[in-house]
Amino acid sequence: MTGAQQGNSTSELAIEARGLSRRFGDVVAVSGLDLQVPKGMVYGFLGPNGSGKSTTIRLLCGLLLPSAGSARVLGHEVPGDAERLKHKIGYMTQRFSLYEDMTVLENLDFIARIYGLSRALRRARISDALQQYGLGELQHHFAGTLSGGQRQRLSLAAATLHRPQLLLLDEPTSAVDPQSRRDFWDALFALVEQGTTILVSTHYMDEAERCHRLAILDRGVLVADGAPLQLMADMDCAVVLVESSVPRKVQRALAAQETVRSITQLGMRQRVLVPHTVGRPAEHVRGLLLAVGIEAQCDDTAPSLEDVFVAVTQASRSEKAA
Amino acid sequence: MAALQRLWAILTKEIRQLRRDRLTFGMIFGIPMLQIMLFGYAINTDVRQLSAAVADQAGTELSRQLQSRLEASQVLRIVARVDSAASLRELLDRGQIHVGVLIPPDFERRLQQTTRPAAQLLVDGSDPIILASARQLVSMPLTMDTAARLEPVVRLFEVRNFYNPERRSAVFVVPGLIGVILTMTMVMFTAVAIVRERERGNLELLINTPVSSLELMLGKVLPYILIGLVQVTVIVLLGAQLFDVPLNGALGEVYLAALLFIAANLGLGLLISTLVGTQFQAIQMAFFFFLPSILLSGFMFPFDGMPRVAQLIAEALPLTHFIRVIRGLMLRGAELGQLWPDVLVLLGMFLLTMTLAVLRFRKRLD
Numbered sequence: 001m002t003g004a005q006q007g008n009s010t011s012e013l014a015i016e017a018r019g020l021s022r023r024f025g026d027v028v029a030v031s032g033l034d035l036q037v038p039k040g041m042v043y044g045f046l047g048p049n050g051s052g053k054s055t056t057i058r059l060l061c062g063l064l065l066p067s068a069g070s071a072r073v074l075g076h077e078v079p080g081d082a083e084r085l086k087h088k089i090g091y092m093t094q095r096f097s098l099y100e101d102m103t104v105l106e107n108l109d110f111i112a113r114i115y116g117l118s119r120a121l122r123r124a125r126i127s128d129a130l131q132q133y134g135l136g137e138l139q140h141h142f143a144g145t146l147s148g149g150q151r152q153r154l155s156l157a158a159a160t161l162h163r164p165q166l167l168l169l170d171e172p173t174s175a176v177d178p179q180s181r182r183d184f185w186d187a188l189f190a191l192v193e194q195g196t197t198i199l200v201s202t203h204y205m206d207e208a209e210r211c212h213r214l215a216i217l218d219r220g221v222l223v224a225d226g227a228p229l230q231l232m233a234d235m236d237c238a239v240v241l242v243e244s245s246v247p248r249k250v251q252r253a254l255a256a257q258e259t260v261r262s263i264t265q266l267g268m269r270q271r272v273l274v275p276h277t278v279g280r281p282a283e284h285v286r287g288l289l290l291a292v293g294i295e296a297q298c299d300d301t302a303p304s305l306e307d308v309f310v311a312v313t314q315a316s317r318s319e320k321a322a
Numbered sequence: 323m324a325a326l327q328r329l330w331a332i333l334t335k336e337i338r339q340l341r342r343d344r345l346t347f348g349m350i351f352g353i354p355m356l357q358i359m360l361f362g363y364a365i366n367t368d369v370r371q372l373s374a375a376v377a378d379q380a381g382t383e384l385s386r387q388l389q390s391r392l393e394a395s396q397v398l399r400i401v402a403r404v405d406s407a408a409s410l411r412e413l414l415d416r417g418q419i420h421v422g423v424l425i426p427p428d429f430e431r432r433l434q435q436t437t438r439p440a441a442q443l444l445v446d447g448s449d450p451i452i453l454a455s456a457r458q459l460v461s462m463p464l465t466m467d468t469a470a471r472l473e474p475v476v477r478l479f480e481v482r483n484f485y486n487p488e489r490r491s492a493v494f495v496v497p498g499l500i501g502v503i504l505t506m507t508m509v510m511f512t513a514v515a516i517v518r519e520r521e522r523g524n525l526e527l528l529i530n531t532p533v534s535s536l537e538l539m540l541g542k543v544l545p546y547i548l549i550g551l552v553q554v555t556v557i558v559l560l561g562a563q564l565f566d567v568p569l570n571g572a573l574g575e576v577y578l579a580a581l582l583f584i585a586a587n588l589g590l591g592l593l594i595s596t597l598v599g600t601q602f603q604a605i606q607m608a609f610f611f612f613l614p615s616i617l618l619s620g621f622m623f624p625f626d627g628m629p630r631v632a633q634l635i636a637e638a639l640p641l642t643h644f645i646r647v648i649r650g651l652m653l654r655g656a657e658l659g660q661l662w663p664d665v666l667v668l669l670g671m672f673l674l675t676m677t678l679a680v681l682r683f684r685k686r687l688d
């Protein structure tokens with residue numbers, strides 16, 4: 001990238017992290033993270049438990065100090081200039097962090113006041129939010145009595161009251177049913193349409209697939225990033241679908257093979273990942289199985305995002321082990 | 323302007339939550355009422371009605387008069403009559419009496435002599451307060467009708483008692499109790515108030531908003547100042563109603579002193595909240611601070627009688643200074659101006675703890 005291009009692209013970046021690292025004692029939660037999140041998109045954070053998603057988000061808001069590296073968020077250096085950033089970002093914590101002993105309405109009103117909204121603006125925004133997030137009927141309920149999904153809608157409503165330019169959402173739909181999740185994501189895209197940039201961490205592949213771009217973290221390291229389709233296209237493994245009457249036997253037979261990256265069982269079928277370096281993947285797997293006397297149907301198939309996730313996290317694991 | 327709005331938002335939120343927290347809300351009134359009953363009625367350093375037994379081996383008119391004199395003094399309450407010193411000892415050992423009165427057969431003859439005491443008091447001295455009370459009897463003049471000619475063996479001091487002529491403990495205890503109760507509730511409430519938000523996860527959201535450390539701290543503290551003043555009112559009223567505790571100084575100055583003391587305690591509570599991670603730790607630390615306060619401040623034991631080290635520790639406790647101020651105001655009718663050294667120390671403590679708390683509080687998770 002040339003200097004000129006870089007200068008141009010920085011102004012288009014909502015978040016730019018350079019070598020961002022954070023350790024807690026011996027645990028390296030985030031390690032040398034380079035991240036570019038362009039404005040106006042939904043950027044997904046995918047990664048196993050403990051991979052450093054929450055820690056990264058906290059580093060980006062200035063809630064944690066980095067052990068090394070730095071970040072620029074909406075043009076502000078973090079953590080140095082974090083205070084001026086607070087007006088511009090909305091943060092939805094992984095754990096419910098509104099007041100359980102206050103009602104939906106009281107919580108929203110409190111947050112609106114904290115952000116210094118005028119009385120008229122408060123009234124308008126809160127009634128908008130109640131309607132948009134389906135909280136109208138719940139407005140006099142205590143937040144502590146809401147269901148998991150209702151709480152998350154309330155949290156999103158609270159995080160957007162001051163119309164932030166950047167939303168950081170930490171597993172916003174972990175307790176939400178599929179239909180509500182779709183509604184939730186529709187709401188996110190509506191915000192993006194209004195120019196908001198959204199960084200969202202998730203464990204759901206269907207959600208990851210809806211992001212404009214994705215970063216996959218594993219043990220604090222960024223192991224892949226790009227558009228979901230691109231990630232699938234760039235995968236260094238092929239996927240073979242194996243169908244047999246003895247799936248457990250197949251599992252045992254393939255698990256020990258050096259050329260098999262991973263096996264995922266789905267009912268009677270298995271998705272088997274083999275590196276591109278072996279030619280004709282389906283033939284290869286069939287051969288491996290025949291060698292131990294198992295007859296199975298093997299077909300090449302298109303990779304899914306889950307395959308990408310498994311492939312990159314497995315790869316980083318075997319590298320670590322090696 | 324925006325800062326005031328945020329401060330107000332925190333403050334009203336705090337009051338709203340407090341109203342809903344029945345237990346804490348109950349404690350605001352419960353603690354003063356319970357304590358004033360406890361200290362006012364139960365804790366009494368001028369002990370009366372000690373249970374006693376008499377072994378009257380003389381059985382004369384004079385010995386019976388001695389007994390009725392003892393009962394009239396109200397120091398003793400005779401619960402048993404036995405015939406030997408051994409039985410008295412037995413009752414003492416079993417804890418059924420605190421004092422045994424032994425009147426020997428030659429009681430009347432002994433009364434004529436000045437070399438030997440006429441009768442014996444067997445005292446359960448394990449509680450020094452009981453011992454001290456019983457000692458009063460030793461010098462009780464035996465100026466009984468028939469013995470009017472006798473000079474008392476011991477020359478009695480003339481005791482002049484200025485501030486509590488009836489020597490009732492409650493009068494002395496209640497003003498200090500204002501300080502004890504405020505120490506107990508204020509430090510704990512504020513320490514817990516911030517830590518609770520941290521424990522429940524609210525703080526992670528709050529510190530990601532534009533609210534400043536100072537706004538947050540003040541918003542948290544101000545409602546408790548109000549609560550503290552309500553508690554002062556409860557104690558002063560109950561003290562006057564139940565125990566006739568006088569208010570010799572100006573009421574306004576009592577409130578002013580209380581306000582200063584409340585502020586110092588709240589600052590300390592906030593400081594504790596920045597040092598601990600959980601509500602449990604906060605309560606422990608508040609208690610850790612509460613114990614020396616109650617023991618060394620002069621509330622329980624006279625300051626002058628304490629060893630030098632204890633006195634030095636006591637000087638570092640806000641309660642010590644407040645007790646001096648409040649006793650001065652309420653009992654001696656002093657003016658705040660006369661008590662300025664302690665007033666200044668309280669002010670300094672507030673400023674110091676509050677500054678440290680605001681400096682220590684970071685809008686960060688680590």
Ligand SMILES: Nc1ncnc2c1ncn2[C@@H]1O[C@H](COP(=O)(O)OP(=O)(O)OP(=O)(O)O)[C@@H](O)[C@H]1O
Nearest residue numbers: 024027028029047048049050051052053054055056
């Ligand atoms: N305050 C902390 N003190 C010590 N260790 C921490 C702290 N916060 C996070 N960690 C550690 O850092 C690592 C990354 O944690 P983090 O919460 O960022 O993971 P995550 O990707 O959000 O996981 P999850 O999907 O479970 O939410 C974990 O090993 C965790 O134990």
Ligand SMILES: [Mg+2]
Nearest residue numbers: 053054094170
């Ligand atoms: Mg997390």
